[in-house]
Amino acid sequence: MKTDPAHRLLDAPYPYRDAEPCLQLHGLSKRFGNQTVLQQIDLTVYNGEFISLLGPSGCGKTTLLRLIAGLDQPDQGRIELHGQDVTRLPPARRDYGIVFQSYALFPNLNVADNIAYGLRGNKEARRKRVTELLALIGLDAYATHYPAQLSGGQQQRVALARALATSPSLLLLDEPLSALDARVREHLRREIRQLQQQLGITTVMVTHDQEEALTMADRVVVMHRGGIEQSGTPHQIYRQPASPFVASFVGQGNFLPVQINDDGRVQLGEHHYAIPHTLAVGQAASLFIRPEDLRLHPEGELPDHTVWAERDKQELLGALYRITLRVPAWGQHTVQVDLGHEALSRLGQAQRVALSLPLERVHLFPQEATC
Numbered sequence: 304m305k306t307d308p309a310h311r312l313l314d315a316p317y318p319y320r321d322a323e324p325c326l327q328l329h330g331l332s333k334r335f336g337n338q339t340v341l342q343q344i345d346l347t348v349y350n351g352e353f354i355s356l357l358g359p360s361g362c363g364k365t366t367l368l369r370l371i372a373g374l375d376q377p378d379q380g381r382i383e384l385h386g387q388d389v390t391r392l393p394p395a396r397r398d399y400g401i402v403f404q405s406y407a408l409f410p411n412l413n414v415a416d417n418i419a420y421g422l423r424g425n426k427e428a429r430r431k432r433v434t435e436l437l438a439l440i441g442l443d444a445y446a447t448h449y450p451a452q453l454s455g456g457q458q459q460r461v462a463l464a465r466a467l468a469t470s471p472s473l474l475l476l477d478e479p480l481s482a483l484d485a486r487v488r489e490h491l492r493r494e495i496r497q498l499q500q501q502l503g504i505t506t507v508m509v510t511h512d513q514e515e516a517l518t519m520a521d522r523v524v525v526m527h528r529g530g531i532e533q534s535g536t537p538h539q540i541y542r543q544p545a546s547p548f549v550a551s552f553v554g555q556g557n558f559l560p561v562q563i564n565d566d567g568r569v570q571l572g573e574h575h576y577a578i579p580h581t582l583a584v585g586q587a588a589s590l591f592i593r594p595e596d597l598r599l600h601p602e603g604e605l606p607d608h609t610v611w612a613e614r615d616k617q618e619l620l621g622a623l624y625r626i627t628l629r630v631p632a633w634g635q636h637t638v639q640v641d642l643g644h645e646a647l648s649r650l651g652q653a654q655r656v657a658l659s660l661p662l663e664r665v666h667l668f669p670q671e672a673t674c
């Protein structure tokens with residue numbers, strides 16, 4: 304069920320719905336030798352929006368960022384920045400700042416000189432701007448330090464200040480946090496997001512880390528094999544995945560084979576469910592449900608559509624337990640269910656438990672559209 308993803312209208316309360324476009328990509332394609340790396344990419348990024356390009360290794364997200372930056376040339380298509388065609392302009396004539404995964408600071412320049420590197424104007428104006436930027440990134444006390452004297456997180460903040468120094472209208476971030484350890488990464492995520500909102504700077508960030516994309520971005524653009532699979536708010540991407548690829552790449556999920564019966568109901572093993580869908584009668588499909596959406600019921604609580612399930616494995620994930628169960632009535636398929644500690648203790652130790660399927664949480668995908 305690959306829907307409209309790239310151009311789908313965002314929800315009404317979406318804050319950038321009526322904003323002016325900052326960056327527009329029209330039919331961008333790129334090949335390296337025989338390999339098509341990007342195919343007909345269309346994307347509009349609105350003023351002030353934080354977009355994350357999310358996808359597995361090799362899906363083309365860095366290539367797309369490099370095309371926007373002018374570090375590579377597209378074979379086809381057009382790039383507009385504030386309505387101006389910049390497709391053939393060199394990087395220096397495009398109005399953006401960029402931060403790479405490796406800090407890319409000049410080791411022989413101190414922090415202040417690194418930040419001032421791209422600044423024009425007289426010495427006093429540059430000094431003033433550097434002081435402002437040092438305050439912005441909370442490194443006022445480090446102006447005379449050299450990159451080697453800073454932690455990874457501090458170096459990346461300097462790289463960010465350098466990218467912002469000329470007040471560009473677009474900020475490009477290429478996996479800016481992936482070289483940092485988990486705790487620093489989480490902290491810097493919040494800092495970058497706060498700074499981006501404070502400055503209102505339009506931002507495009509490449510990441511393969513779904514948590515990073517979901518927590519930082521206003522809109523996540525999921526890429527797969529050189530194309531855009533879905534574009535939507537983090538909530539839409541997680542809750543209304545447009546394809547099996549998005550459903551499985553972002554978060555966890557159970558896929559169960561089903562059949563569409565003559566009466567339109569969805570057959571899962573021995574059970575029939577009335578789930579709204581647009582699939583054809585007789586069509587094979589996959590039913591998708593997230594582990595936290597399946598319900599396990601303690602003895603004595605048996606709502607409609609309950610099936611019996613046999614407990615198999617139980618793993619502690621930290622805040623949750625992931626329980627693996629075999630469901631004879633669903634064709635012996637196994638499912639995974641996430642439960643909080645409280646819910647697990649209410650469930651007790653019984654080997655056989657009642658399982659129900661909240662129909663409003665189910666997604667159906669035609670089987671040929673598997674990832």
Ligand SMILES: Nc1ncnc2c1ncn2[C@@H]1O[C@H](COP(=O)(O)OP(=O)(O)OP(=O)(O)O)[C@@H](O)[C@H]1O
Nearest residue numbers: 335336340358359360361362363364365366367511
């Ligand atoms: N300069 C190049 N020459 C040849 N092939 C390239 C070049 N740059 C990228 N590719 C190929 O293009 C494809 C997409 O690469 P790209 O770096 O855009 O992917 P990605 O989604 O950013 O992945 P990763 O997260 O691993 O960086 C890959 O198969 C890669 O090998």
